[in-house]
Amino acid sequence: MKYYIEKTLDTNFESxxxxxxxxxxxxxxxxxxxxxxxxxLKEKLNVxxxxxxxxxxxxxxxxxxxxxxxxxxxxxxxxxVIIFELDDNHVQIAAIDPxxxxxxxxxxxxxxxxxxxxxxxxKVIAIIN
Numbered sequence: 015m016k017y018y019i020e021k022t023l024d025t026n027f028e029s030x031x032x033x034x035x036x037x038x039x040x041x042x043x044x045x046x047x048x049x050x051x052x053x054x055l056k057e058k059l060n061v062x063x064x065x066x067x068x069x070x071x072x073x074x075x076x077x078x079x080x081x082x083x084x085x086x087x088x089x090x091x092x093x094x095v096i097i098f099e100l101d102d103n104h105v106q107i108a109a110i111d112p113x114x115x116x117x118x119x120x121x122x123x124x125x126x127x128x129x130x131x132x133x134x135x136x137k138v139i140a141i142i143n
Contacts, residue, residue, distance in 0.1 A: 015111075015114050015117075016111065016114065017111050017114045017115060018108045018110060018111055019108065019109045019132075019136055020106060020108040020109075020139070021106070021107050021139045021140075021142060022100065022105070022106050022107075023104070023106075023107065023142065024103055024104060025103065025104075025105055026102070026103060026105070027065045027099045027105055030097050030105040030107060031067060031069075031097055033143070034069065034095060034097055034107055034142055037137075037138040037139075037141045038069070038095065038138055040137075040138075040141065041073070041134040041135070041137055041138050042073045042074075042076075042134065043071040043072060043073050043093070043138070044071070044072055044073075044074070045070065045071055046070045046071070046072050047068075047070035047092070048067060048069055048070070049068040049070075050066075050067055051063060051066035051067065051068065051098075052064065064098060064099045064100075065098065065099040066096065066097070066098040066099070067096070067097045067098070068094055069094070069095040069096070070092040070093075070094060071092055071093045071094070071095050072091065073093075073131060073134065076131055076134075077091055077092070079127050080124060080128075083121060083123045083124050083127070084119060084121055084124055087119070087124065090112075090115060090116070093109060093110050093112055093131065093135065094109070094110050095108070095109045095110075095135075095138075096108050096109075107139060107142060108139075109138065109139060110135075111132055111135075112128040112132050113128040113129055113131075113132045116128040
């Protein structure tokens with residue numbers, strides 16, 4: 015089972031980040047965290063790595079519902095969305111498939127929420143251009 019939803023864009027890295035954030039907002043997600051992997055690997059290991067950013071996205075009403083069903087589900091929140099540079103004008107965007115990741119929890123109520131989140135993330139990926 016594929017654990018992510020993905021799309022490749024013909025655009026630059028910074029533009030892809032802005033477009034991704036806008037698309038997330040349209041589907042009710044906020045960005046709680048941003049991790050600049052390129053910067054962190056340079057800082058901690060002194061290695062050059064391609065531009066790569068992790069956005070921690072959260073849809074508050076759905077997160078609240080999930081937390082009411084499973085109090086430890088916070089270990090799997092927020093939903094990660096990654097943006098990374100393939101080359102100067104090609105960027106890949108990928109989001110976690112929450113339905114695939116929630117299968118290990120084995121809770122049908124949670125699976126229903128995960129399906130909704132997956133549909134929203136699929137819309138996010140689809141509308142980014």
